[in-house]
Amino acid sequence: MSILTSLIVLGSTGLLAGAVLTISYSRLKVEEDxxxxxxxxxxxxxxxxxxxxxxxxxxxxxxxxxxxxxxxxxxxxxxxxxxxxxxxGVEGPPEGPPVKAVVLCGVKDRKMNAEYRGSKSCLSADITGGGGMACRYGCLGYGDCVKACPLGGVRLNPAGVPEIADETCTGCGLCAGACPRDIIKVLPVAKDSKLIYVACSNTQSGKNTRKVCPDGCIACMLCVKKGPEGVFEVKDNLARALPRENGADISSLKCPTSCIYEKKIQGNR
Amino acid sequence: MSPLFTIFISAVLVNNFVLYYFLGICPFLGVSSRLESSVGMGMATTFVMTMTALITWPLYYYLISPETGLNLPFLEYVIFILVIASLVQFVEMFIRKFFQPLYRALGIYLPLITTNCAILGMALFMVIREYNYLESMVFGFGAGAGFTLVIVIMAGIREELEWVPVPRAFKGAPVVLVTAGFLALAFMGFSGMISP
Missing domain, CATH: 1.10.15.40 (Electron transport complex subunit B, putative Fe-S cluster)
Structure with missing residues (x-):
């Protein structure tokens, strides 16, 4: 007997609640596209x-x-x-090549002029006399870009220069925006899925670059003269990789300060 | 003092659900990071608590109670949870219709009111303490108001905490728990004024 009453009581209460909810749903329904x-x-x-x-x-x-x-x-x-x-059903933009973020600084051992004890952020260090770093163009290494990446695809290598995980990078450019020295650039990947870039941003003369960093581009013109045509140019005392569509073979090229980097991009997003 | 006023003050301050009984800690810690959403959460919980008291009282005394009802005491929990769950569904629909930003700010915590033990606890206390209908309503509203008060105080403190240099070991959850403990200590000052 008590089983039957409890069934009826529970069942009818449930039905009542369900009915009230159904009615209120029809009244309070949210019309969402x-x-x-x-x-x-x-x-x-x-x-x-x-x-x-x-x-x-x-x-x-x-x-x-x-x-x-x-x-x-x-x-x-x-x-x-x-x-x-x-x-x-809207017409999309024309399809472009995939883009990846690259770090245009390849410093391995920073030369310092002074000790910096301020807040551990690139932005603060940059406005505080460059954080004591000799090179006014290079990576400060406090990782503002690491914090900026919503995917966690940026980390600092042992030298304190960001490394970007290419399979994670979507080319959104948030890290580039976070860098106070503008040394992270979002560049298109060529058809042979290679990305060639010069890992230096120093536009001082070769002699002065040499003074502040052993790994910087000294604008020796070797890559322009010996390298494949139309891949490099030197402007403002700095070699730059020109944007290009087709692949280029630079394996025979020997950069005296080894600041020309080549990345093989796998798994484009 | 009238008994109604005593019940109200007891539920809000003296025997506060969060800081005296430690019920409803999940939303208390989860939704107290921003003042705006904590006020919304408090309002939603207060509404659900008051309505729960209003609906479960007659259900208990006319259907479940061994003395006045059909003698089905084992159905107490099921029926109470059923009522609470339906109410939460209703509140969710209501908030989604009229307060879209609040709906998104509350997120998962809104359906979680269903399993907020403060609400079930309120309904069970109501039965144990043998409140009459009016007293139950005041008790439910007071419990909700107490929850709102505490969660809003907590959100206010936590918003200020953002600007304080917290030691690294205390960052995040630990400092929140310590804050909750201090808040409970402060509320201990009310203890004994009214016995539950």
């Missing part, structure tokens, strides 16, 4: 804010409403904008 959920699934969900919206959800609302451009998500890259474009 089903596309928003679909877009949210495609977005990386980092809430990094690089698109200019407060969160991925806000951006998804914008895309669904058609008020936001589909190419704004930097973490998602061109692949994501293509997906979003096909999802919303």
């Amino acid at each position: 089903p596309g928003v959920e679909e877009i949210m699934e495609k977005l990386p969900g980092l809430n990094c804010g690089a698109c200019g919206y407060a969160s991925c959800h806000e951006y998804a609302l914008g895309v669904a409403a058609g008020s936001a451009d589909v190419s704004l998500c930097r973490a998602g890259g061109p692949e994501l904008s293509a997906e979003l474009a096909s999802l919303t």
Whole structure:
């Protein structure tokens, strides 16, 4: 008997609660664009804010409403904008090559003029007389870029220079924005999935560069003369890799300060 | 003092649910990092607590109670949880409809009100202490108000904590727990004024 009453009591209470909820649901239903959920699934969900919206959800609302451009998500890259474009039926931007962040400084042993005891941040060190570092262009090594990466894809190598995990890097450029010395650049990867760059940003004359850093580019012109044509140029006492589409073979090139780096990029996102 | 006022003060200050009984610690620590969302959480919990008291009282005395009901005391917990869960669903729908930013700020903690032991604890205390209908309502509201008071105080302290150089070993959860302990110590000053 008590089993039956308890069944009836519990069952009817449950049914009543269910009925009340059903009625209130029909009154309080939130009309959300089903596309928003679909877009949210495609977005990386980092809430990094690089698109200019407060969160991925806000951006998804914008895309669904058609008020936001589909190419704004930097973490998602061109692949994501293509997906979003096909999802919303908007014409996406032309597809470009994948981009990766690289660090244009290859210092192995920093020369210091003074001891810096301030806050352990590149920004503070940079405005405090360059943090005592002899080179006014090089990496300070306090890791502002490490903190900036929403994916945790940046870490400092033993010399205190950031290393970027290429399979993680989406080319969003947040680390580049965090660097007070502007030595992180987001560069396109060539067709042979190689990225050639000169790991130095010092535009002082070769002699003066040599004084502050043994690993800096001294603008000896060797890469321009001996290297393949149209890959390097020297401007303002600094060699730079020119943006190019096709691959280039630089294996025979010997940079006297070994500041020309070549990265093989695997697993593009 | 009227008994209603005593019950209210007892639930809010003297026998505060969070700091005296240590019930509802999960949202107390989880949603107290920002003042705005803690106020929202407190309001939602107060609403659910008051409504729980209003609905579970008749359910208990007309269906469950051994003396006045159908003598089904083993159904007490199930029915109470059922009522609380339905109420939380309702509150969730309501907040989602009218307070979108609050809905996203509360996040997972909103459905977790269902398992907030302070609410079930309130319903069970109500039965043990044999409150009448009006007293139960005041008790439920007082318990919710006490929860809101404490979580808002906590959020205020935690917002200030952001600007304080906390020793590395205490960063994050430890300093929050220490703060909660001090808050409980402060509330101990009320103890004994009214016995529960």
